[in-house]
Amino acid sequence: MTAATAEPLLHQFRLRARWSLAIPALILAYLLYAALAFDLPGLASRLRWDNAQTLLSDFVSYKVHVTRDNRSGRVITSIEGDARDAYSPAQTPGWVKTAGSQTIIDLGEGYLVTYAGTGAQITIPGYGAITARLQGGKILLDAPGPLPSWINASDSRVSVTTPRGRFAMTRSKTETFRYFPGWEEFFFTLDTPFAGKSWAELYTLATSAPRLDPATPNAEAMASAFWNNRMWHHGAVLDAMLETVLMAFLGTMTAALIALPLAFFAASNMMPLRPVRFAMRRVFDFIRGTDALIWTLILVRAFGPGPLTGALAIMMTDTGSFGKTFSETLENTDAKQIEGIRSTGASALQRARFGVLPQITPILLSQVLYNLESNTRSATVIGAIVGGGIGLLLTQAIQTQKDWEDVAYYLILIVLTVIAMDTVSGWLRRRLIKGE
Amino acid sequence: MVDLAFGLAPARPQSAYLALVRRRRLYSSILLILFAALLATGFRLAENRNAGGFLDGLPNLLQFPAEILSEAWTNRANLPGLMLQHLGSLLETLNIAAVSTILGGVSAGALALLSTRDLARWPRLVPVFRRLMDALRALPDVVIALVLIYMLGGGPVPAVIAIAVHASGALGKLFSEAAENADLRPIEGLASVGATWAQRMAFGLIPQVAPNWLSYALLRFEINVRASAILGFVGQGGIGADLKIALQWGQGKYDQVVAIFLLLFLTIVLIDHISDRLRLRLTKGRRP
Structure with a gap:
């Protein structure tokens, strides 16, 4: 090969080499621009570490409050400070002991909190004993040395944070919190x-x-x-999960049933009239282009909040996407089989039933199953807007900003359900397509 | 003999075939009836739990769009100006979608390489990475975004992370399916000259799967634009948030609602169209 014939090839190589460097550089430049547009440097100041900590510890742990009412002197041990979840005297855990008017709370590893009279003493290994008492409407604090950063004290409020638990005292009550792993x-x-x-x-x-x-x-x-668990409402939660799956099922199936006949009008080998085809395709484009969000908003106005509205919203969006994919599938069918049926004098409907449907059924079913799985997840999101199913419970739990363990529970449930649907639909698809 | 062989025998296969067909039809009609019953009871249940019934709501279906459109029609002169006003939020929505597609795509590529048989860096960990992708895929992006908003404050960053998490799971599965069909010979060739795992992937596998991967990433970008709009509506930021605010104002702001609708609709259709052509070119090598 002479240099003259190799030159264009080498030129092409050089061009490609330049491009393969330019594209990553362009992407990097775009990401830099985006980082500035999104104010990434300002993120650090917006970051709420305290919120993040509450959330993460709430996800995996719960706390038990030992609360003394400073006016009546009554001591109550309860889960998350909820009066309905108070331990009865017989149930009270062993680390809270009552001796006469004294309550001794053992936080473990030598950390001790003692309630006596209107005061309290906190023993911290390696630091010493802190006493706090109420006098004349003010809280007086005695500490063995200068106050470290984990003690926060004023006339009206004292809070001590230790690795084993937290102590807080106000005029009205004295509280000790001990954290435990798990969901209460x-x-x-x-x-x-x-x-x-x-x-x-x-x-x-x-x-x-x-x-x-x-x-x-x-x-x-x-x-x-x-x-009927009063805290976790297992029955209601599973019911809501089923409602979400129901929305996905109804929406996907109805969409497939509507899109199938319409797809015939949009396929070039089924519909000889070009204007009809064009119009049908634009209808599908319109339905797909008008986002699920917009369909949901329109439907909510008409039918009110609830699972039916959610199912109809999924149906609308999916009719558009099914219409497109179904008509593409129809265009890929083998014409010979249809001609064979036509040669027996079959009508258009009979040709569709015996010539076309057997060819496309496995592909269509596989698409429907695939969408069913992905719609289960969308139904969660749509449920948050239309107020149905697990999506509603989730957004409610997030908005209260304290029931994070519920959020974790719902999330795990959703993930398990979607994975289960994924597995079942994958198995069905393999059976349908390969006939295993 | 010949008469016996060809004249009598066919009667039986025919009847057997017809019986088979009858049985099949029976089964499929039973299945169809079951399916219809399931659908009917499902709709019944859903309607009972709905605030309004289906038939009661049907006449109202067009009322809201009509109300909006008629108000927008009287103020139609404002529409171009309003659309311009919301271009900034649209850009934010598109940026969120693009950045999350890039980030999700990159991590999906890594996950796919780690979870494909014959290619994986650590073959024993393949099931672990697969389950991880399943879990990432199953998490609804809105939920991740809402939780992150609580921790990170508002802004587009929670939305980007939320969509990228979901995209890396969804793309990872598609990427790994594409990688499974790749030709192993170039990779073996590279291995024979002592290439490391990273080199084998970069020079043996990526060039083979790049068109497919890019095509999937483009499709994901389309999906992410929609997701980013919804996230704006449920959480904050972008064109979705504008739409929510305009809707909350209600009457008097409907021209704004229509302007945002139009903007969103045109963008989605345009992106669908461009990515359709690009994908065709990528996967079939056809120039449209």
């Missing part, structure tokens, strides 16, 4: 007889132990205590 009362709330029992105890209760309530078997009472 996930299975049974404290007001049921099953709270705080081990798995083995629960098993014997369900199978062989005498009835706690003579009217109902233990297993049944246990199931109902779990299902």
Whole structure:
């Protein structure tokens, strides 16, 4: 090969080499521009570490409050400070001890909090004992040395944060918080007889132990205590999850049923009239272009909030996308089979039924199943707008900004459901296409 | 003999075939009836839980769009100006979609290489990375965004992270399916000259799958533009937030609603169109 013939090729190579460097550089430049446009440098100041900490610790742990009312002197131990989740004297955990008018709270590793009279003493290993007491409407604090940053004190409020728990005192109440990993009362709330029992105890209760309530078997009472759990509302949550799946199912299936006949009018090998084809395609484009968000807003006005509206919104968006993909599938069908049917004198409807449908059914079903899975996730989002299903529960829990453990629970449920749908639809698709 | 072989025998296969067809039809009609019953009860249930019934709401379906459109029609002279006004928010929405597609695409590429059989850096960890992608894909972007808004404050960053997380799971699966079909010979060739794993991937695999990957990324960009608009509506920022504010004003601001509708609609149709052509060119090598 002479240099003259190699030259254009080499030129092309050089050009490509230049491009393959230019494209990453362009992308990098764009990302830099975006970082400035999004005010990334200002993010650090907007970052709310305290919120992040609350959220993460709430996701995986809960706290028990030991609260003394400074006026009545009554001490209550409760989960998350909710009066309905107070421990009865018999249930009170071992680390809270009452001796006469004194309450001794053992936070472990030598950290001790003692409530006595209207005051309290906090013992911290390696630092010493801090005393706080109420006198003349003010809180007086005695500490062994200068106040470190983890003690916050004023006349009206004292707060001590230790690695084992937190102490806070105001004029009206004295509180100690101890954190525990896990989700509180996930299975049974404290007001049921099953709270705080081990798995083995629960098993014997369900199978062989005498009835706690003579009217109902233990297993049944246990199931109902779990299902109607006052804190977690398992029954209602599963119901909402099902509602979301229902929205996805109804929306996807109806969309497929509507799009299938319409797709025939948009396929070039099925519809000889060009204007009809053009019009049908523009209809599909319009439906797809008008976003799910806009359909949802229009439908909510007409039908009010609820799962039906959500299903119809999914139906609208999917009719557009199914119409497009179905008509593309139709255009890829083999004409020979249809001609064969036509040679027997079949009508257009019969040709569609026996010539076209058998060819496209596996592909269509596979597309429908794929959309069903992805719509389960969209139904969560649409549910947040139309007020139905798990999406509603999620946005409510997020907006209260304190029930993060509920958010974690719903998220896990959604992830499991979507993965389950994914697995089932993948299995069905493999069976349909490959006939395994 | 010949008569016997050809004259009598066909009667039986025919009847057997017809019986088979009848049985198949029976099964599929049973399935269809079950499906219809499921659909009907589902709709019944959904309607009972809905605030308004289907038939009661049907006449109102066009009322809201008509109300908006008629008001916008009387103020139609304002529309071009209003559309210009919202171009900034539209740009923000598009930027969110583009950045999250790039970030999601890059991490999807890494995840795909790590979770494809025959290619994975650590073959034992393939199932781990697959489940990770499943989980990333299953998380609804709005939820991630709302949680992040609580931690990061407002702005576009939570939206970018939320969409990128979801995109990396969704793209990762498609990328890894494309990589599974790649020809292993160039990679083996590179291995034979002592190339490291990163070199094998960069020079043996990526050139093969790049057109497919880019095509999937473009499709994802289309989806992300829509997602970014919805995120703006539910959370904050971008054209979605503008739409929400205009809708909350209600009457008197409907020309603004229509302007945003139009802007969003035209953008989505335009992007769909461009990416359709690009993808055709990428996957089939056809110049339109």
